[in-house]
Amino acid sequence: MLMLSNQRSLLSQVATGEGKTLIITTLCIIKCLYGEKLDIVTSCSVLAKRDAESEPPKGNKDLYEFFGVTVGHICSEDIDQRAQTFSRCDVVYGDLSSFQRDYLLDRFYGKNILGKRNFENVIVDEVDSMLLDNGNNMLYLSHDIPNMERLQSLFIFIWRSVNQPVNSLDDLNKIYDNAAIKQSIIEDIHGMIMRDEVDAGVWQALLKSKTIDEDGRILIHLKDYTTHVKQLKFPKQKTENRLIFLLNIISNRQRFIKLRSEFYNFIEQHLDKFIDNAKNALFMNPDLNPKIIIIDKNTGTDQSSSQWHEELHQFLQIKHGCKLSLVSLKAVFISNVSYLKLYQNLYGLSGTLGSRDEKQLLNELYNIDLIKIPTSKPKNFFEERPIISGYKEQWTNSIYDETKKKIIKDRSVLIICETVKHVDYISKCLVKRAMEDLQNDPSNIIYDSLKKPYVYKREHEEFTFGQGNELLNCGTVIIATNLAGRGTDIKLEQKLVEAGGLHVIVTFLPNNCRIEEQAYGSAA
Structure with missing residues (x-):
């Protein structure tokens, strides 16, 4: 009513x-009955799909249908399907990057996805994640460039240069010296003459004739340099013969990098x-998958349509024997703040709005009011003293102990980990x-409970206890990423409530206390 x-x-x-x-559902229905349309921004695509498509207890699709409100989501790779959602639906769900993507495609690429839909109302779920944690984030749209597949020989050459056996400190310095690697690449592409x-x-004669540049890079490419050298008119025949021999050897060298000349300037810049x-790729550890997929650190969701920039993605693909994807260049972009400011009305809900300074920042950025709604019941919640571990074994032992x-006391435990790798490691140790x-x-x-934990680490896996359609029993151990910390509704059986409820262990120190509070909210 306040909104x-x-x-x-x-x-x-x-x-x-x-x-x-x-x-959110109630606000949407009332606004729609007044003839308005709404966009709902969720913290990840999993929640957007759940809220738009699911019947109770997961979502409220039946409530929308009862009032004749059409609802859909835009978390799809099919542009036509997304365009239909925008044109036909009163309420559209999606994560922020999906809304930004379609806005950029509509405005800058002329894809006509948004149609006649205007920026009237937006409701941001988990507003602290969108506006504070990721407030400075930018969404970049990139596009494939013709003939970029020709860079593959360059990437393989660079990868071989950094991925060599090291037998001594001198080898290490040589392998990881950017200048040395860069010189070997330029030498392969252009050919080089060393000063000595x-x-x-x-x-000086070669510089003056612009045969080479100051670094010794050859600027004039010929199959035979005999005529060219004779035109320089050296006083000694021996000097002339030696230079012809040297330049012809360089011209006929074995080349590993095969590139067209129009790529030279682009390569120099990058x-x-x-x-x-x-x-970086050499030291990054995978979560053994047949393809390289970025996982969002805050939400734990897959970002399968995104790539790391400056070809980090391609080097990881080479490292793990995956098919190389095309190199793409950033074209247009928009920040979270700029996008949300497009809307006439911004509404947000969150379990935590942060400190006084964070609230002030939100007020200055978006010209909004902030309120705190008291809980319907007092919190039955106790936070135990944190345990700081000095080394990995102590860390896993503390988690196990x-x-x-808690399992001895008939309680259940939710263990939240920072990464998928940590989920695998902790579950293995337990x-x-x-x-x-x-x-x-x-x-x-x-x-029996400790040796068979329930593991939830990827968005395509179903989290049975997090969707409200199955009660959590006593003595259950759940090990998960932050996917289980946001937007989940874990319902407990009465016996577990009487035993003390769900115990939550956050196994890492988050960037801010709000992430902890979100996780602990599952236990209260």
């Missing part, structure tokens, strides 16, 4: 479990970044420790 009656845009702090999804290979007089990203204590303890105490049934 409907307020003259300015409004951000509301509504605690986790207080029905944000239902509040010719006399000072010859060097070469340092290419080399740096080849080194804390989990075991299972190993549980199997060892089971051998010493085979009659104890608590180890």
